[in-house]
Amino acid sequence: MANESLYLEIMNLINSKTEGQYWDFKREPHEDNKTLVHDILCLANAKHDGDRFLIIGVDDPSEDCKIIGLDENTPKRKKEADLNDILNNIEFSGGNIPIVNVRTLNIDNKEIDVIIIKNTMNKPYYLEKNYGIVKAYHIYTRTGDRNTPKDKNANFSDIEYMWKERFGLNLDVEERFELCLDDIDNWMDEFETKETALYKPVPEFSIELTEFNESDYVEPFNTFYLDNSLLYGNILFKYNSNVIFQCEYAYCDGGRLLIPVPKLYVYTDKNGESVEFYYYNLDAIEGKFAKLISNDTFDFKCRIRSFPFIIVKNESVLNNFVEYLKDNITKSDIPSNTMFNTEDPNKYTSTVNLDSLVYIKSVFDEWILYYEEI
Template identity: 40%
Template sequence: MVKNSNELLMFEIEQLIMSKREDEYWDFKQSHHSNTANLLHDIICMANNKADRDAYIIFGVMDQTGEIIGVERDEQRRNQQELINQLKSKKFAGGVRPRVELRTLFIDKHEIDVLIIMNSMETPYYLTESYEDKKTKRCVRANHIYTRVGDTNTDIDKSADINDIEYLWKKRFGLHLSPYEKLMHKLRSKETWIGDEDQFYNRENPEFTLSLTDDSDLRNTPEFYAYTMTDSSVSYKVITANYYGTTLYSKGIVYLDGARYFTTTPDWGFIDLDDYHQDTIPYKYFINNDINYLLHNFLFQEDQHEAHIARRRFLEVILIFHDEIERVQFEDYVFNNKDIMINYIGSDINEYVLDESRPGEVAAERIKASIALKRMLEEYRELTI
């Protein structure tokens, strides 16, 4: 069954409500805050949570019983812009504020507001100027670091324990990450790497290195996407990511269009069109923000005009998913709409694949199938917005 982002959020929130308890990254509120200092304090605590994930303040649920009462009659109810304005007007250290998003869900015939506090490595969030609620005189104090341990926020007139503060600073500098996670983080900042075509090291942490080497086991046989290029010849290498000489990741690299463009090789996916796995459509894909896709972007030479053209042609037949969940659900969507898929494969939806004199029959069919799948992925996303 296809689920959109709201349905996935609803499923998670329903599970949290059914637990009838609060914990590190979620908090129940009967209604929206009447006290702006308490609102600010709760957001900061959640932004500094130690679960290292998005956090939720769930309005319209009794915190003791998990009973859903809704916020449709809540006189204190705020919209997203009002919540953002509350944060924008406060003086945070470095001008860096928590990022929030408000979603409204309908559960048990009630409206539930879910304030999502986005996970970030910019912790700890704290004020440089105290903020006091004018009515109650309750004060969020400057230079106090608040967090959430279990189901309990740091008291508003105190600072978090030193061990919790230390963790939040480690998170800011990536010290809480494993070497593999650090590598992922550093690959997002290409400008911090120094090197030439075959060897790179990270300027901030030179123990992280990337090396491109020949591999005699890789044959120079073109995959189907090579035939979308002006020059269909290919060659291969291997990229290896090391940490103090220990290999963290290794992946094949393909040089396309006469070596004008090179990228890590995308992964194979397979969509069954029957229940017996005999009629299968293969395709190539990346997962957004996984290490293979990060290296794909890292290797792209933005200053090369011909590389831009080759990359555009390459990505016309490569699927890029938001995450593994979307990939699996999209495969289900195609299986349930196989007639549309077959119709798209048979239609002339991209002119350059109609000349089948260059690619073999298998490559031509895979190009057509990939373009059809790209079209279906766009339609799938429109349905799940």
């Protein structure tokens, strides 16, 4: 799936028959590493919300972006490990090295290499020591289809924007908060005593748990713990005193374990029957909080018990998984049909098949390996 998406994007760029802000064509691999590093720096610092591409094996626009291709005997051709070795042996300021991948695509029976420079907030990237023609303390970028010359700096406004991007000053407060939540090592968590957390670099960002209420009901996820009593409350994500986001939390297993309340997805199979599973989306507040409080482990065991849930990177992965389920998994595939304890049926809020929660998680664990490979 990932390679298919990359293939379509690169084909669109080739068919545009132009070079641009975040992509550059090279007929053949760079003759020397210094020129290669300069091109990577320019693209890494470019103003663009997304990956950047050095596409090697394709002629420039003056030759109509003709696909030339590469082979195993092409001089100077580099694998990802080769490229990272080069970058890791250069003195980048603060050890801040661009993140690069190399992918080989087959187009019209010809191989091309795509050096992917990942978009991060770590701009500007620059060197602390000259690397041949690449100058120390020079900040390079790409404007339109032009790189900053090797003996010059980017213009002031571009450099200013890079520093703003590094500290999130170009974002609105909601976007800044989401980035802070991803920086899990810098949160001071006091949920056990004060039910608050502060973001140490910018303490105006905070998280607060409201006073909990004891629920008269039990949710499906809580039945997997030894004690199925449930405490509910709200999580308030604040900037100064303003609530920017909120979602629900639950104390499970008699108050022993704090989790954000997971999302329950219900889809209708080919036979018109409902199948359910729990998930956290890492692009959503619940997923970010789950990552934060678990220290990126997503381990919600308590007294050796946990509830089954899946973790998706974004809404697109979730939608692709659901399409796979609709095509391949029906309720009849689930080996059993364990419902809630029926001794007190009025105590439960819905009649979710607990076995479907376990089964769909096992399906996801296999599916995601295949999805990430392609």
